[in-house]
Amino acid sequence: MSPDTQLPDADYVLLGSRIALGLDGGFAVAVPARLRLLEAAGAREPLMLSVDGQSPEAHAAQRQAFVDGGYVPDASRVRNLFDELVADPSWLSAAGQPGGPTPGVAYRTVQDAAGRAVAELPVFENDPEWHLRDANVVVHTPDGDRVLRGFRGLYIAWLDSIAEARRAAAGDPDRVFVVVCESRQIGEALVGWDDPRVRIVHTVHNSHLPAPHDDPAAPVTGLWERWLRTLDAYDAVVWPTAAQRDEVAERFGDPGTFHVVPNTIELGPEPSADVARDPHRVVMLNRLAPQKRIDLAVRAWPAVVAAVPDAHLDIYGDGPLRDELRALIDEFGVSASVTLHGATSERDAAFDRSSVFLTSTAFEGQGLSIAEALARGLPVVSTDARYGPREAVGDAGVLVAPGDVDALAAALIGLLQDDGRRAELSRHARAAAAAFTPEAVRPALVAALRAAVQHPSRRAG
Numbered sequence: 001m002s003p004d005t006q007l008p009d010a011d012y013v014l015l016g017s018r019i020a021l022g023l024d025g026g027f028a029v030a031v032p033a034r035l036r037l038l039e040a041a042g043a044r045e046p047l048m049l050s051v052d053g054q055s056p057e058a059h060a061a062q063r064q065a066f067v068d069g070g071y072v073p074d075a076s077r078v079r080n081l082f083d084e085l086v087a088d089p090s091w092l093s094a095a096g097q098p099g100g101p102t103p104g105v106a107y108r109t110v111q112d113a114a115g116r117a118v119a120e121l122p123v124f125e126n127d128p129e130w131h132l133r134d135a136n137v138v139v140h141t142p143d144g145d146r147v148l149r150g151f152r153g154l155y156i157a158w159l160d161s162i163a164e165a166r167r168a169a170a171g172d173p174d175r176v177f178v179v180v181c182e183s184r185q186i187g188e189a190l191v192g193w194d195d196p197r198v199r200i201v202h203t204v205h206n207s208h209l210p211a212p213h214d215d216p217a218a219p220v221t222g223l224w225e226r227w228l229r230t231l232d233a234y235d236a237v238v239w240p241t242a243a244q245r246d247e248v249a250e251r252f253g254d255p256g257t258f259h260v261v262p263n264t265i266e267l268g269p270e271p272s273a274d275v276a277r278d279p280h281r282v283v284m285l286n287r288l289a290p291q292k293r294i295d296l297a298v299r300a301w302p303a304v305v306a307a308v309p310d311a312h313l314d315i316y317g318d319g320p321l322r323d324e325l326r327a328l329i330d331e332f333g334v335s336a337s338v339t340l341h342g343a344t345s346e347r348d349a350a351f352d353r354s355s356v357f358l359t360s361t362a363f364e365g366q367g368l369s370i371a372e373a374l375a376r377g378l379p380v381v382s383t384d385a386r387y388g389p390r391e392a393v394g395d396a397g398v399l400v401a402p403g404d405v406d407a408l409a410a411a412l413i414g415l416l417q418d419d420g421r422r423a424e425l426s427r428h429a430r431a432a433a434a435a436f437t438p439e440a441v442r443p444a445l446v447a448a449l450r451a452a453v454q455h456p457s458r459r460a461g
Contacts, residue, residue: 096146288319
């Protein structure tokens with residue numbers, strides 16, 4: 001393996017608030033893909049960690065779903081803080097100090113399978129900064145109650161126990177432990193971790209811009225505003241697109257740690273030449289969520305079927321807007337040519353029946369479904385949303401201004417009525433998708449992690 005594709009010798013974990021297939025959209029696909037990429041680059045049994053407080057049974061089902069879907073090699077690679085807290089809290093005994101609950105703070109009790117109280121967690125209702133509060137987390141041990149400084153103390157104690165176990169197994173007490181934070185709340189909570197053997201790398205999965213998500217100078221508030229204040233604390237920051245990296249660097253500064261590492265897809269075999277595509281069938285594949293603005297596609301569709309009477313729009317995916325979209329389809333009188341199919345496990349078959357992939361998204365982090373459609377040879381019509389579509393589509397599709405229903409309809413009509421143009425775009429599709437394969441992306445990920453490991457921690461000292 002060449003140095004460009006070989007990770008430095010260290011231990012690597014990915015850490016998210018929650019990583020659950022079917023609940024977290026493309027995020028839940030991108031994170032295990034990064035796990036596989038780490039292993040392919042030489043990481044020794046990298047782990048995918050979460051800190052959400054669902055039941056052990058729910059986590060077991062999620063782990064099995066990752067294994068069954070081929071996302072992780074085995075269930076032992078997927079671990080959860082609260083599962084391990086309930087199963088064996090001994091790792092916390094040495095981490096805390098004697099103490100008790102913080103006065104005036106509400107608590108909830110965490111119990112083990114036998115109903116014994118294991119810990120008391122502070123509760124902050126409707127507080128977006130709950131993860132940064134310093135109210136004691138109380139752990140019940142045989143030697144008395146121990147306390148940790150808020151959830152950040154709990155997270156660090158857990159990660160520290162994993163790191164020490166890895167160091168003991170390697171026989172190296174100074175072995176570097178790399179935590180790739182996949183959630184901003186996690187990153188914010190860890191910026192005080194000053195162990196010089198630890199490196200914190202932070203990834204980005206979505207646009208930082210407020211609605212309508214198209215003004216790079218718009219005031220940034222809330223979680224994004226707080227997280228951007230912590231940029232200097234990370235040993236590397238990984239952006240999925242060059243456009244977002246550049247706009248953030250111009251506005252907030254690059255501390256010399258910014259890297260562009262797209263999320264990956266499997267290119268798969270080239271579609272068979274005898275695939276029976278419907279020349280007037282358009283397909284969408286996304287969550288039925290406000291971000292995706294599927295309503296724009298529905299609003300554009302009457303003009304499309306007026307120009308191309310046998311056109312059909314297949315919408316795959318599920319989410320909170322399903323009923324609202326069904327009502328909109330009925331309102332616009334296009335129920336005969338627009339179908340809400342729900343989630344599908346036959347993504348490639350849906351792509352292969354179609355001749356155009358459509359996304360009318362308002363904003364993205366990257367937009368993996370575009371690359372997945374390109375891999376099946378589909379030309380793309382997409383809004384030119386920040387961030388992702390422009391860098392993915394290249395010369396294999398058509399971009400229109402975000403929110404422009406008329407332009408969306410015109411782009412679709414133009415492609416559906418022009419077999420030659422569709423064929424031309426299709427010829428470029430696989431090459432565009434190839435930029436997002438693990439083999440293409442691995443050198444950029446290795447470079448980002450090597451830079452983090454080979455420089456001293458930005459928090460130590």
